[in-house]
Amino acid sequence: MSGHSxxxxxxxxxxxxxxxxxKAFTKLIKEITIAARVGGGDPAGNPxxxxxxxxxxxxxxPTENAMRAIKRGTGELPGTSYxxxxxxxxxxxxxxxxxxxxxxxxxxxxxDLRHIFTSKGGNFGASGSVSWMFERLGVIRATGNxxxxxxxxxxIEYDIRDIKHDENFFSIFxxxxxxEAIKKEVEQLGLHIDxxxxxxxxxxxxxxxxxxxxxxxxxxxALQDHDDVKNVYTNLx
Numbered sequence: 001m002s003g004h005s006x007x008x009x010x011x012x013x014x015x016x017x018x019x020x021x022x023k024a025f026t027k028l029i030k031e032i033t034i035a036a037r038v039g040g041g042d043p044a045g046n047p048x049x050x051x052x053x054x055x056x057x058x059x060x061x062p063t064e065n066a067m068r069a070i071k072r073g074t075g076e077l078p079g080t081s082y083x084x085x086x087x088x089x090x091x092x093x094x095x096x097x098x099x100x101x102x103x104x105x106x107x108x109x110x111x112d113l114r115h116i117f118t119s120k121g122g123n124f125g126a127s128g129s130v131s132w133m134f135e136r137l138g139v140i141r142a143t144g145n146x147x148x149x150x151x152x153x154x155x156i157e158y159d160i161r162d163i164k165h166d167e168n169f170f171s172i173f174x175x176x177x178x179x180e181a182i183k184k185e186v187e188q189l190g191l192h193i194d195x196x197x198x199x200x201x202x203x204x205x206x207x208x209x210x211x212x213x214x215x216x217x218x219x220x221x222a223l224q225d226h227d228d229v230k231n232v233y234t235n236l237x
Contacts, residue, residue, distance in 0.1 A: 036073025092121035138179030144191035202235035
């Protein structure tokens with residue numbers, strides 16, 4: 001169960017950089033708005049919204065920003081209407097990707113993504129072209145001082161699919177229905193939750209040579225940096 005995705009580590013660092021310059025606020029506000037629109041503005045009855053509000057606290061988003069986003073989602077305040085879309089395709093050297101997005105302009109977004117795919121050596125794919133290579137799982141990413149054995153012992157009764165770690169950075173993969181309960185257990189262990197959400201997890205992974213890897217990470221980073229991109233998933237380790 002050991003080992004860790006380098007792309008996960010890169011995303012983790014990029015998320016911290018985004019939080020420092022406020023870019024993470026913009027993306028998270030979109031997510032909160034949609035979650036409130038779909039599931040209502042009460043976190044007690046909206047698990048997705050509850051997780052997003054926890055995430056907002058983790059990146060020190062002012063409470064009033066989150067509350068305004070909720071009210072825009074429920075229609076209490078006027079605001080831009082965002083929609084969720086997922087796109088698929090191939091990156092350089094045959095890696096596969098799923099890109100989750102939040103946008104108010106689908107045509108502009110698709111044009112931008114096609115450009116990134118083409119200019120970085122990839123191919124923009126049709127719906128379903130690569131998603132069959134992934135499964136939807138709950139993923140909790142946390143940092144702190146514990147051991148993998150201690151974490152496994154604490155979570156043995158839950159539907160855990162895998163645990164990966166790199167020094168003090170842990171990724172816990174689980175059945176989506178167990179996500180919230182496992183998050184609480186991990187917090188009780190004293191770990192800091194960096195994220196707890198549903199992700200596209202590859203059924204099989206590939207590795208590349210150093211030169212190929214650098215080109216692939218440049219492509220993945222360009223996708224992740226787009227303002228309308230929520231998350232980028234790949235089979236590259």
